[in-house]
Amino acid sequence: MISPIHIITLTLGTAFFIGLLKKLNLNISALLMLVAIAAAGTISASWFTAILSGAANAEVFTAGFNPPYSINLLMGKGEALITLLINLAGFLGGVYLLKSLKERGIYTMIIYLVFIMSLNVIVMTRDIFNLFVFMEVASIGIAGLVILDKSSKATQAGFKYLIATGVIAGILLIGIAFTYYFAGTLNIDVIQQASIINFKAGSIAVFLVIISIILELKPFPANGWGIDVYEGANPGIGAMISAASASAMLFVLYKLAVLVPESFLQIITAIGILTFVGSNLMGIKQSNANRLLGYSSIGQIGLLTAIVGLKPFLGAQFELIAVSILISHFFAKAGLFWLSGIVKKQNLKDWAMLRQKPYLLVLFGIFIFALIGFPPFPSFLGKWELIMKLAHSHHFYILAFILIGSFLEGIYLFRWLGFSIKMEDANLPPLTVHWNKIIPVVLSALGVLGSGIYFGTITEIAASLKYIPLLFIALLYVIDFLPVYVKNTVSIAGIGYYLYTIYPDLEGFKLIFGLIFLAGGMLTLVAGYFKTGTRKGFYPLVMLMFAGLVGLIEAHTTFEFFFAWELMTAGSYFLIIRGKKSMTHALSYMLFSLAGAYLILAGFGLAHIGQSSYALDILASVQSFAPLVFILLAIGFMTKTASVGLHIWLPGAHAEAETDVSPMVSAILLKAGVFGLILLMLNMGSQFIGSFNIYYALAWIGAITAVMGNMMAAFQEDAKRLLAYSSVGFLGYILFGLSFMSHLGWLAAVSLSVVHFMFKTLLFLAIGGIVYRVKTKEMYKMGGLIKKMPFTFISVLMGIIVIAGVPPLTGFGGKWILYNAVLEKGWFFPSALVFFAGIVAFLYCFRLIHTVFLGQLKDEHREVKEAPFWLLLPQYMILMVIMLFSALPNSLLKPIGAMLAPIFPEGALEWQGQLAKSGFGYWNGQVIMYIVGGIFVVVFAWLWYMNRNAQKVKQFNIGYSAERPSLPETTHFAYNFFAPYKKALGFLVSPLITNFWDSASEGVHAISDKVRRIYNGNVQTYAFHILAFIVVVYLIIF
């Protein structure tokens, strides 16, 4: 094993060597520089693997004396890892900067080498004065590298950086001097034994040391200088500061944290959290890419600072939490800074340029998701463990602030990602990518992915995760160049095979929802055959969503559930953003999902208090805050069911989605929320706050959602929006049914879930087919399509009969059961609303059939053809199932009833053949089917008979107020169809909730803008911030 001292000798030696041989070829010098850093990295790596496999830590003594009489270096597990990261960043950063380093000559390379070397020493040294020296060397190195960029901005930023770090170093020097004065040594381990914190002067000395280290980590609000340098410097340097330099300083904080008492650790935590939240808040208003990365960097480092402060509470998981979050930050931030150097445009909207090279977009997405903490990236595990441990140790405020900070970070990162995927890019210059700039980015992405999978394998809780679906998704990426029909077949076969393998294990709710998710998935995928070409990137994303959905079904632990939930969210986000005008809708979907996911995470965290297992049934035995756990989880799930207040993402997201994506995200995805609610209610049962039944509130929410969703649907001009709002309303019924906690209520809710899946798929595919043909979604621009698209007409007709809940189709059965449940339960006020909602549903149902299919055909639609076969096929498959369930209602309801019987033994329906009896009446679906069928046949036969007398007329052969209309529009009234109702009831659907969220968003942006004004750009203000920060923290502590 090579001694760690050679990390220093190699880098420093090479620096001297290339300095001495100034005449050396630049390429050779650059090569030597990279080789030296790579060698240093190899030494770190060899120590890291050796120590992991049980070797002892290495200590290096210098100057022939033992410590404390000389400086000593330590190479332990932490040191090895951090120096490995530093040298890795140094190497990749060196490759990235190759061109500018060569342009600026040998001296720059020397500075670069010395900078990397100094970071290594900072990490390894056990001597605080040595630490000071090399921190100064690193500062000088950064300032030296920054100034090589000739721009005025870089110079200004570097000057501020130099002054700020100079002042901080001065404070550190005073602290070191007095620490030495009191402890008589500079060696960290000996200082620790000297316990100088037991008297005030000694603890002030230690305070000055620690606060300087914290200041080097750029705590909010004393960090204007740091943000400016991120913005002003070359992104290549920014990457080094954010990844390498910050990692080193964090490790120093961790190393020195042993010197301070616990009360001081709390202050460190508070500073970290404040930085995390404050920095991310200010990021929201930012439009400059590098500065935004600066805010995000500082925020992440703040979170890690807090984690160092929380170490005593994190126990054995500390290493996992800290390292996983650090590594995600390290790779993602370095990668993003490097990408920024490739894009060269500072305005976030200009990142649409990335689309010119789709693989850059993929890399960008990987970094964003890694930063936010989605699976399978390491930060996902880290955040999970952190939240669990915080809940366990009752750090509820910290938990809440961490989730708020993460959410704020999500706002700007996902907006940025949305810009890059969807923003107009017509006027942007072409993107040129050099090999040396892209290789580091690719390697970072592989690094963050690989480390995520590695962490998954070494962590106990993640060991049970199934990676097979993810491998399948990877396979789909590999075959992405193949035509649609191949990939579609592979995808359907994949889902089918998976369903086949898990089918024997499914039972009860898992079976029902498993079938909705997987069989439903296959069915909607069938529609995909109508697309031609390759449909790049579509199939992996679809499969990602389905992998998440099936993961929910298969989850046994809260962790697996959350993992699956996040996969599903990621997949569906990308599916939604594929729509033409979906940028803002996808963002709002993501933000609601993210907030929902954090509520779920917090709920699981609280549920886990006092329990050792993570099994899902711990929800049944929640020890403390049970009502709060219930509310957090319920709201989390309701973001997916789009209950009133949380629904505003849905209409746009579903309406703007592609033809065959709409049914996936509407008919299938929403059921994930329903499944979550069922799981929650099954496990937690009735919940009361005082004597108030939370389920009563849920019933009201369900009822209001139903009315409001249906009313909004009735007033839409856009056919797909109409369907989207109708989903909102229908999910309201389902929530309403679930809230009853009775046999009939749940029977209604579960059967309506199945029914909703069927008719919503049917309608979205049918309407999608029409939109595909007539190229508009506005219903008033359609009309008279019945003759052009008769098959689609039948689909829509059947679909609306189901929604409206009129006999003979299945919707009626659901409604009948729901009404019986109401009679039994007696919650009449919300029930009245639900009845009213049912009537409103007739309005939009009628509008859909009337304005689209009846009336006069528009001139431009004379050549319209029937919808593509592949869109019709799944519709008719569903229609067959609907007819089966309608004619034989017990084929659907009896199994569900049997499944509910053990949970709600009382109030079950009694079945006699197809006759269902409740306590209030009976219903025979089969007989009704016969009767309606009979009436239909009679009327149809009569019409057919009468048809002999009919006279064929041309379209305009009509009398119309003594005039002959010239345009079909004038005879087909469809725009603002329900104007009178809108006049009467429109106030009920005024966009109060949208306005509420809009003003909430505006408020956050305004606060963000106000707060960031503290950074006025003046170096003296920044220096003052630093001193004031020290004084304030001093006053808090002493």
Added chain:
Amino acid sequence: MEYISMITGFLLVLLGLWGVLTQKNIIKIIIGFSIFDTGLHIVLVSIAYLRGGTAPVIDKAVKVTEAIEKVVDPVPHALVLTAIVIGLGVTALMLVYALKLYQNKKTLEVQSFNDLKW
């Protein structure tokens, strides 16, 4: 009298900080920083002070056994040398920056360099 050098050092530190915070000319700010740095060095040296102490050289005048009471602590002296060298480096780099800033905008007024903010 024992603490006079330490007090002087701290006064210089404060004086230097005052200069850094209030001067409008970048050269003056750098001079302020230099004074701040010098103050630090004096504080560092004053820590080693021992009343009636002598140079840390063990010879006829100071026996090994009584060295601990008689000689001043040599470590801070060693440290201050390093600190002075670093201070020199930092100050030099600051002056380079001042030069570059002047070349950019033909002024040394610190308010003119607030382009990066918010």
